Amino acid sequence: MTVGAWEAFWLIVHREMRLSFRRPGQLLQPLVFFLIVTTLFPLGLSLQLSLLRDIAPGVLWVAALLSSLLSLDSLFKSDADDGTLEQLALSGHGLTVIVAAKTVAHWLVTGLALVLVSPIVGTALGIPTDAFATMLLSLALGTLTLSWLGAIGAGLTIGLRRGNVLLSLIVLPLATPLLIFGAAATERAISGTNVVGAMYFLAALCVFTCTLAPFAAAAALRITLE
Amino acid sequence: MNSTTDGLMVDKVHVWRGDRHVLQGVSTQVHPGELLHVSGPNGTGKTTLLRVVSGLLRPEQGRVTWRGQSIASHPSDYHAALAYAAHEPALKGDLTALENLRFSVGLKRRSSPPELRGALERTGVSACADLPARVLSAGQRRRVSLARVVAMQASIWLLDEPYANLDTAGSELVSALLQGHVEQGGMALVVAHRDLALRCNVRRLELNS
Numbered sequence: 001m002t003v004g005a006w007e008a009f010w011l012i013v014h015r016e017m018r019l020s021f022r023r024p025g026q027l028l029q030p031l032v033f034f035l036i037v038t039t040l041f042p043l044g045l046s047l048q049l050s051l052l053r054d055i056a057p058g059v060l061w062v063a064a065l066l067s068s069l070l071s072l073d074s075l076f077k078s079d080a081d082d083g084t085l086e087q088l089a090l091s092g093h094g095l096t097v098i099v100a101a102k103t104v105a106h107w108l109v110t111g112l113a114l115v116l117v118s119p120i121v122g123t124a125l126g127i128p129t130d131a132f133a134t135m136l137l138s139l140a141l142g143t144l145t146l147s148w149l150g151a152i153g154a155g156l157t158i159g160l161r162r163g164n165v166l167l168s169l170i171v172l173p174l175a176t177p178l179l180i181f182g183a184a185a186t187e188r189a190i191s192g193t194n195v196v197g198a199m200y201f202l203a204a205l206c207v208f209t210c211t212l213a214p215f216a217a218a219a220a221l222r223i224t225l226e
Numbered sequence: 227m228n229s230t231t232d233g234l235m236v237d238k239v240h241v242w243r244g245d246r247h248v249l250q251g252v253s254t255q256v257h258p259g260e261l262l263h264v265s266g267p268n269g270t271g272k273t274t275l276l277r278v279v280s281g282l283l284r285p286e287q288g289r290v291t292w293r294g295q296s297i298a299s300h301p302s303d304y305h306a307a308l309a310y311a312a313h314e315p316a317l318k319g320d321l322t323a324l325e326n327l328r329f330s331v332g333l334k335r336r337s338s339p340p341e342l343r344g345a346l347e348r349t350g351v352s353a354c355a356d357l358p359a360r361v362l363s364a365g366q367r368r369r370v371s372l373a374r375v376v377a378m379q380a381s382i383w384l385l386d387e388p389y390a391n392l393d394t395a396g397s398e399l400v401s402a403l404l405q406g407h408v409e410q411g412g413m414a415l416v417v418a419h420r421d422l423a424l425r426c427n428v429r430r431l432e433l434n435s
Contacts, residue, residue: 002306008333015321015329022320083316084330090280091333092306226283 008093009101016105026074030110031117034067038121049126056125057186060135061142061179063121064114068143069171071110072150073157073164075102076221080158089225095218103151103214111143127190134189134199141202142182148213149174155220177205232293233257234279234382234413239288241274248274251288254431258381261404261414263422266433272417273313275433276386279415280310292382306334309380313387315371319360323351323370326359331377345377346370349399364391369399376403383407383414 003011020027041059042052079085079102088098118139119132127135153170157163185198234256241249248271256262264272277283279290281297281304290297297304317326327342346352349369354362359370368391375383388400401424404414408426422428 003333003335011329011332018325019318019320082318083312083314084318086282086310086312087316087330088333089282090305090308090310091330092302092308093333094302 002092005093005097008091009097012088012098012101013105013108016102017109020105020109026071027109027113030067030070031113033070034063034114035117035121037063037066039124042124042126052126053190056122056127056190057183058179059125060118060121060127060139060186061183064118064139064143064182065146065172065175065179067114068110068146068150069168071106072147072154072171073167075106075151075154076158077154077163080224085221085225089221095221096214099151099155099217099221100214103147103217106151107144107147111147112140114143115139127186130192131186131189134195135186138182138185138199138202141199141206142178145178145202145206145209146171146175148209148217151217152213152220155217155224158221158224178202181205233260234415235291236275236279237288237291239275239278239285239290241271241278241283241285243274249278249285249433252431252433253288254429256413256415256429258411258413259408260427260429261408261416261422261424262429262431264415264417264431264433265419270433272433273386276310276384276415276417280308280384281305307380308382308384309334309375309378310384311371311375311386311388313390315359315367317359317362317367317370320358322356322358323362323373324355326370327374327377330374334378334380337377342373342377345373348376348403349373350395365393365396368392369396372400372403381412383412383416385414386417387419388416389418389420 038059045051076085079088089095115136118135122132122135149171153167156170157167160166181198181201185195185202188195188198236252236254238251238253239249240251252275254262264275266272274283278285281301284298292304323346324339324342327345331337331342343352343355346355349372351366351369351373354366359367362370372388389397392400401422404416405424405426408414416422
């Protein structure tokens with residue numbers, strides 16, 4: 001009665017979700033950070049709606065990237081510290097499956113949550129409601145891509161004591177294409193021009209990382225496990 | 227298959243940790259119905275050997291074979307037949323003892339909650355099944371991690387210091403579990419400082435610096 005890879009995948013996702021919801025404080029921290037950072041901009045700048053609209057895409061995306069980074073540090077670290085990662089590595093399922101499951105679970109509780117609160121931020125920054133659909137979809141693709149990139153960084157920095165700074169230094173440069181195309185898509189949606197090109201790029205980046213990052217992150221974990 | 231190829235063979239394994247030559251050509255073997263007791267002073271590589279045998283650590287030289295094949299060549303089959311209990315109990319503090327078992331045993335085989343409760347009962351911690359692992363004592367956590375080994379129903383047990391943090395009754399329990407496992411044709415590799423006092427086939431390996 002062996003357990004198939006899909007079954008193992010969903011079991012790990014289930015486990016991660018349950019662990020996250022047992023610590024609601026930790027779950028909310030990146031979201032609150034996202035809300036605070038983005039609402040600081042309208043408070044600190046002049047109240048001209050046109051200026052706010054101009055900077056809104058950039059502010060939204062930079063804040064989304066930074067708040068996603070906050071939670072990435074814990075992706076593998078707590079499991080590595082208490083020995084659970086070894087148990088997972090010896091479960092008879094490839095590390096790739098384990099990494100993929102943990103990353104998807106991480107996105108569901110951080111990235112997706114961020115996407116869901118983004119309309120509040122969008123309203124605060126004066127983004128018209130017509131642009132919300134594009135903003136939500138682009139953020140969903142962007143945060144998922146970032147979770148995959150982050151999994152590689154988190155896998156590489158497990159063994160380090162102050163790994164979170166290094167993690168940001170590894171992940172943020174890789175995330176610049178996301179920022180460029182994500183902000184471009186949102187900006188075009190606000191001005192009412194064609195968003196398809198930027199969205200295709202975001203989708204391509206997402207597919208690219210979804211397919212290759214699990215292998216890269218698994219390789220990183222294998223090194224740190226030894 | 228005859229008994230010489232059915233077991234685990236460790237063949238001239240060398241491991242370096244930085245400049246330190248931790249394992250210097252260790253060779254040993256363990257067969258079904260046999261227990262290998264690894265002992266030796268601190269820092270002589272007992273845990274390292276266990277990690278090599280588990281496949282977590284690749285030796286720089288030498289190899290570990292199971293059923294005549296290198297464990298690195300078919301890790302999934304090998305790990306499915308393996309239960310490893312490290313020195314840390316590897317429990318999630320926010321999950322209950324039962325949930326901890328469910329999520330780790332569930333990756334190896336399909337198991338039902340009553341079955342997992344049965345495993346906790348065998349190791350004497352059924353009363354803790356629904357408590358978060360963070361409130362358990364060190365000894366109780368050890369017992370939960372032993373329950374996980376039992377519930378996995380694996381043929382190879384790798385236990386690192388299973389007697390740590392346990393009271394007299396707990397130590398007797400570990401001995402009884404090991405004896406039962408080996409008598410049913412299982413294999414076990416146990417790192418322990420104390421004498422095991424078991425009435426089954428015990429092979430000894432003493433590591434020295």
